[in-house]
Amino acid sequence: MRENTLKAIWARGDAVINGWLAIPSAFSAEVMAHQGFDSLTVDMQHGVVDYQAAVTMLQAISTTPTIPLARVPWNDPGFSMKVLDAGVFGLICPMINTRADAEALVRACKYPPLGYRSFGPVRASIYAGPDYGDRANADVLVIPMIETKQAVENIDDILSVPGIDAVYVGPADLSLSLGCAPGLDKTDPPVVDAIRKILAACKRHRIIAGLHNNTVAYAQKMINDGFQFVTIASDSRFLAAKASEEVAALRKSGVRTGRLPAY
Amino acid sequence: MRENTLKAIWARGDAVINGWLAIPSAFSAEVMAHQGFDSLTVDMQHGVVDYQAAVTMLQAISTTPTIPLARVPWNDPGFSMKVLDAGVFGLICPMINTRADAEALVRACKYPPLGYRSFGPVRASIYAGPDYGDRANADVLVIPMIETKQAVENIDDILSVPGIDAVYVGPADLSLSLGCAPGLDKTDPPVVDAIRKILAACKRHRIIAGLHNNTVAYAQKMINDGFQFVTIASDSRFLAAKASEEVAALRKSGVRTGRLPAY
Amino acid sequence: MRENTLKAIWARGDAVINGWLAIPSAFSAEVMAHQGFDSLTVDMQHGVVDYQAAVTMLQAISTTPTIPLARVPWNDPGFSMKVLDAGVFGLICPMINTRADAEALVRACKYPPLGYRSFGPVRASIYAGPDYGDRANADVLVIPMIETKQAVENIDDILSVPGIDAVYVGPADLSLSLGCAPGLDKTDPPVVDAIRKILAACKRHRIIAGLHNNTVAYAQKMINDGFQFVTIASDSRFLAAKASEEVAALRKSGVRTGRLPAY
C-alpha cells in the first residue's frame, strides 16, 4: 500500500499543511496538487463538489504524492463508505458532537471487527495497492470535526473513542454555536477558549489537532500552539483573492480603465 | 439587445480589464465574474475548456454584467459560429497572419451580406435579447490575434479588413516567431519593437489594441502606451500563484511543517 | 443581499407562479428562466437531477431575476444544507408528516441559534451577496410538503413550528395516502377535502399555501381559493405535451406521413 505520509509527518512532531478544494474541477485540483501542500481535502460539504466530480479530483491529486482527503457532507454511512472506496487516505466528518456520533463515524470507516464498513475498495485498491484491504483500518485517517459548544463539552467522551486519528476544528460553526459571528482566524475569547480546550484534550488523548485558517499568520500561530494539521483558505478563496487584488491594483494605478455598472 | 459595454468603455478612451478562464468550471467562472473584471474570456485554445464546458461558463458569467468573450482554438468557421451562437459578445481568434486569414475570420463571424455566418443564435438570443439577430453584426466584436512575425509584416493588410474591432497580441507566440523565448511581459527588443508597431498600426486604423500580460505593472505600462484591452494572467495562474505563495510563507515562517518527498 | 422577491409578492397578497425543472440541463433551465415565472424549482426528488447538475441549473436561473428554489429528495440535513449553500432562496422538502419532521427540517435550514445549519455558503454568498450569512435565517424560505393523511392530521402541530414560511401540497402522494389514484388537479372528495383543510390551517397560522398543478385552469381555481404559490406541470411535461400535440396535429392533417412501427 502507498504510504500515508501524513502519519510520518505527525510522528516527527511536524505539522501537515493541507489545501482545500471547493471548485468541482479535476484541472484546478491538479493545479493545487502542484503547489506544495502535504495533503488536499476535497470538500464535499460546503464545496461545490459532489461524488462524481470528487472522484476525478482524487485522480488529479493522485498524479502527485499529495495525500488525498475528503470532507463528507454529513455523518452518513453510505456516503462515507463510498468516498473511502474512491481512495481517500482520510475522512473529515462535520458536526461530531457526542460519543455516539464519534462511534458511528468510526464504525462506518472501519472494516470488521472494528466497524461495519462494507468491502469493495474499487478505486482505493487501485490507488493504494492490492493490500489496501489489509491495511485500511490502520492507515486511513478518521477525523471528526469539533465545531459546536456541545462537542467541546463532550470532548473527552469523543476523543476516547478508539479509531480517531485527528480532530478538525471548524471555527465558523464553533463561533456560531458559542454566540459569536461566524468566521475564521477568530479572536473572540469564547472561541479562543474553546479552541484551547480542544487542543489540550487532543494532547491528553494523543490525538492530532487540526484547524481551518484563513491566513498564514494565524496558521503559524496555531502550529506554534501545537496544531499539527492546518488548512489555509481554499482554492476558490485563493482565486477570488488574487484576482480581486490584481484588478484593484490596476484600477488604482492611475491608468484609465473602464468599469462596468455595479450590480 | 443587452449593451456590449466594452464599446462604451473604449469610446471614452478607457481600457478594458479582461480576465482569462482556463479552468473548465462554471463555478470558478462565476467566482471570477465577481472580482471586478470588465470582461472575461473563456480560453478554448490553450485553456482546458471545450465547447460544452464553455457554455456553462458563459452562463456563469451571464449572472453578472461582465461581458463574455471567448478565444477559439483556430480560425475554423464551424467552431467560431458555434461559439458565437453560445452568446459571446466578442471572439478572439489565434494566428491571423494574412489579409486572407482576417477576411475568413470576419466572414465567419458576420451574417450576410457582410459574411456567411449561419443563422441560429439559440443561446445568444436568450442572453442578448430577441433583437440579437439584427444587432449582432454591429455589436459582437471580432478580435484577431497578432502573434507572428508574418502578421506584423502584414499588419496594415490585416487591419484594413472591414469588421475588425480590436486586435489581441499573444506575446508568447510573437516571441517564438521572432526567435525569442516564449513568455509574457517581454522586454526583448524585437518583441517590444513588434508590439510598438502593432500599436501604431492600430492607432492608424482606429482599431483597439489588446495584449495578454502577466503582471499589473506591465499591464499598467501598456495602458499608458495606448492599449485599451488588457488581460492579467488567468484563473489557473492566479490559483497557482496564491496557493504557492501561502504555502511557501508558512513553510518559511519557522514553524515545523512536514514536507512530502519531492517527485 | 439580493431581495427574495417572493416575500414581497406574498405580502401584497398575490400568488407566485412557479416553474418546475426535471430536466438535468442548465440550458433548458435558462430557457425556462426567460418564460415569465416568478420562481423556478429544481426538483432533486423526482426530477432527473442530482446536485452537480442542479448547481449549473441554479447558475442558469441566476442569469435572470427569477428566484431559485429546490426540492430535496428527503429530509436529510447533509443534503439540505448542501443545496442551501448552492444558493437557493427556498427549500421544498417532501413528506413532512409530524411536528418532529418539521422541526428537524427547520433546524437543518437555520443557522444557530435557530438551528444547526453548518456555516459555509460558498456559492450562496456569491449569488446573494456578502451579507448572506446575516440574512439567510430570515430570507431563505423553508417549505415542507404536506402530502399524506398523517400530515393532514398533524397539520396544526406542523404549522406551529417556528420558521416555516409556506407549505407545498403534493397531490399525487396525498391521493395515494388517502386511497385515491395518484395524479394532479384532483377532484376526488377525500383529496379535495384534505386540500381544503390544509389551506384553512395555513390561513390560521398565517403561512403561505402552495400546490402542484397540471393545468392553468386548476391553478387559477386554487389561487382564487387562496393558494399563493402554484406550479404548473414541469419542463419535461411541457416538452412532451407540445411535441406530441404538434406531431399529432400534423399526422391528423391529412398529409401523407410515415409512421414507425409501434413499440
Place this chain on the structure above:
Amino acid sequence: MRENTLKAIWARGDAVINGWLAIPSAFSAEVMAHQGFDSLTVDMQHGVVDYQAAVTMLQAISTTPTIPLARVPWNDPGFSMKVLDAGVFGLICPMINTRADAEALVRACKYPPLGYRSFGPVRASIYAGPDYGDRANADVLVIPMIETKQAVENIDDILSVPGIDAVYVGPADLSLSLGCAPGLDKTDPPVVDAIRKILAACKRHRIIAGLHNNTVAYAQKMINDGFQFVTIASDSRFLAAKASEEVAALRKSGVRTGRLPAY
C-alpha cells in the same frame, strides 16, 4: 443491421416527421423520442450540443425505434466521421454550396471505394449490428443543406453528385442570403421561389426534399407541395412556447399573481 426505416417511408411516398434536439440532455432526448417522431436530429451546429453530449442523446433515442440523425457544425471530415461512428443513420451538413462541397461531404461519409471515411464504427456497429460496415454506404443518409443563393444556383451540380439521399432547406440562412429577414415559414417571394426551385430540382434528381418549419400549418403545406422530410421547431422552442403560453394564460386569467421586475 437495424433497418433505416426512413427509406421505407420515403419509398411509400410518405413524409418523415422529424424532431430537432438543441438541449444537451439525454433525458430531454428520451422524452422527445417518445412523442411520435419518425426521426430525431441532434443539432450540433446551432444546438447547444457537442459530441460527448450528442452520444448520450443518441443512446437515449436508441431506446426507441426512432431513427437517429445529426446535423454537424460544418463540412469537416474529422467531425462528420466521428458523428457517423457514434451511430447516426443520417448526417445533415450545413452550407453545401457547390459541387465540390457536396463531393467532399459524400466522400467523408462513405467508405472506400465511394469515399475515404475511416473505418472504426465503434458505437455504430453496436447500435446498428455487426454488419454495419457492409451496409453503411447504402443505408446511412447523406443530407446536404441547401441554404444559400449560391447553392440554389448550383442545385443541379450539387444534386448530381452520387451518394446524396436528401437535401435539407435552412430557411433562415436562405432568407439572409437572398436579402430577406431570417426566419422560418417564410412567405417572402424570393425565398418561396428558391424553395420551389430546390423542390423541382429534387424531383428531377429523385432526391428527397426536406425543410425546417416552425408550425404544423407550414409543414403541412410543404408536404402537400412534395417535401418528404419535415421538421417542426425544436425541443427548446417547444419548451419555451408551452411554458410561456401557460404562464401567460394564468397571468391573464384575472387571478392575482405577482410579477418580478422586468430586466
Place this chain on the structure above:
Amino acid sequence: MRENTLKAIWARGDAVINGWLAIPSAFSAEVMAHQGFDSLTVDMQHGVVDYQAAVTMLQAISTTPTIPLARVPWNDPGFSMKVLDAGVFGLICPMINTRADAEALVRACKYPPLGYRSFGPVRASIYAGPDYGDRANADVLVIPMIETKQAVENIDDILSVPGIDAVYVGPADLSLSLGCAPGLDKTDPPVVDAIRKILAACKRHRIIAGLHNNTVAYAQKMINDGFQFVTIASDSRFLAAKASEEVAALRKSGVRTGRLPAY
C-alpha cells in the same frame, strides 16, 4: 408496462445471469448490454457511479431488452426512491441485517398502501410505460443483501417481510463479518455454511437466492445448488483481467518488449 422478464425466468426455475457495472460510463454500459446478460446492475455502492451517471447508464441498458437493476449505497429512502424513479426494475440494498431494516427497505420501495414511496416516476414511466404507477408495486423487485453474521441469524425474520422478491449474498462482507478474509468464491467453512443457511431459508420462504461470484465455475456450482440470480465479476474486473492477460501473454511470448519502471 414493459415486462420484467426476470420473473418469467425465475418462474421457469432458471437462473438469471446478471452483469455488474462499476465504470461510470453509458458507453461501457451499452457494450455490456450487448454481451448476453439477462440483467445488468448499476453498482452505486462500491462502483464509481453516482446518480447522474447512473441515469445515462440505465438509458444505455434500455437500448436493449436487458433488465436494468441498481444497487444503492445504503438503505436510505430518499436515495432508493430516486433510483426507482430513474427506471430500474429491481433494487439491491446492502446490509439488511434485521427485520426492521427489511421493512424499512420494502416500505421505501412500495407505493401506499404497501409502503410510503413518493409518486413521481419521471423516467420510470417513460421506460416502462404509462401504467408503471399501477404495476410497480408488483413488478419492481426488492432485493436485500444478506451479508453479515447478524443477517444470517435473523434470516427468517428478514425473509418473512412481505414484498421481498430475492436476496443477494455479498460474500466479501459476509466473510469479514464471520472473521474470514474478504473475497469472492469463498470456500472457508463458516462462509460456505452461512451461504447454505441463506439458501435453505430462501427455499423455505420461496424467495429467490442470489450471489456475487468471481468465476463461471463457482457461479455454475451455485446455480446447481439452487441460486437463481448470479453475477460474475464486473465490468472493471473484466477489463482489468483481459487487458492484463493480453499484456502478460505478449511479454512472455519471447519477443523483445520494453517495460516501464515499476512504481
Place this chain on the structure above:
Amino acid sequence: MRENTLKAIWARGDAVINGWLAIPSAFSAEVMAHQGFDSLTVDMQHGVVDYQAAVTMLQAISTTPTIPLARVPWNDPGFSMKVLDAGVFGLICPMINTRADAEALVRACKYPPLGYRSFGPVRASIYAGPDYGDRANADVLVIPMIETKQAVENIDDILSVPGIDAVYVGPADLSLSLGCAPGLDKTDPPVVDAIRKILAACKRHRIIAGLHNNTVAYAQKMINDGFQFVTIASDSRFLAAKASEEVAALRKSGVRTGRLPAY
C-alpha cells in the same frame, strides 16, 4: 521534464506495448493504466471520446508512469495543438497520405522555428514539468498513420519529412483502400505486402514502425518482423470479449439459465 520513456525502449531495440482507450471514462482509463502497458492512447477519432473527457483520462493515466498518447480525429491544427497542450507525449494522426499532409502535421506539432504550434502548454507543463516548452519539440512524438494505398505509394516522401518519430499502420483502412475487407490481423496478400513495404521504408528512414493488432499472436509476429509499437485491441473490445466469454461459458455449462428474447 518527465522522461518520455518510449524513446529509451525504442533505443534499446525493444517494442512498446500500447493500450487503446475508446471508453470515455477516467476510471476505466485508470484501470487500464495499471495493467502493464508501456503507453496508452486515448482514441479521439473512432473512440467515443471528445476533448473534455480525454483530459480526465490523461489525468488518470498520469497517476502512473504509463506514457499518455492520443489519436486525433483528423489532421487539424487547432485540434492537434489543443490535445498537445493537454499533456500527451505523442500524437497519432489518421490519414497522412502525402508529403504535404505530413509536413502540415509536423508543423502543427512543433514550436517555431520547426513549426507553428502555438505556445500555451497549460496542462502539459504541469504534467511534464516547467521545462516542457524547451523540450517538447524534441520529446513529444509525432506519429502519422499510414493507412491508404496512396500513403504506401508516397511512403518515402512522407517518411523523409523531418520531425516524424514513428508511423502507425491502421490495417482496417489500409485494407479498404486496397479493396480488401476491413479488419485487423489481416492475411490478405495486398495488405500484407503493403505492411511489409511500410516496415521496410521505416527501416530505411530509421523511423519506428507501429501497428494496430487484434490478438497477441499477430502482435508477436509483427514485433518479430520489426515493429516496435504494437497495440492489442482496445478497452471496449477487452470488455466485450471477456464479458461475452464468461456469459457464454456459463450458459454452455449445462446449468439452467434464462435467456432474454433476442433483439
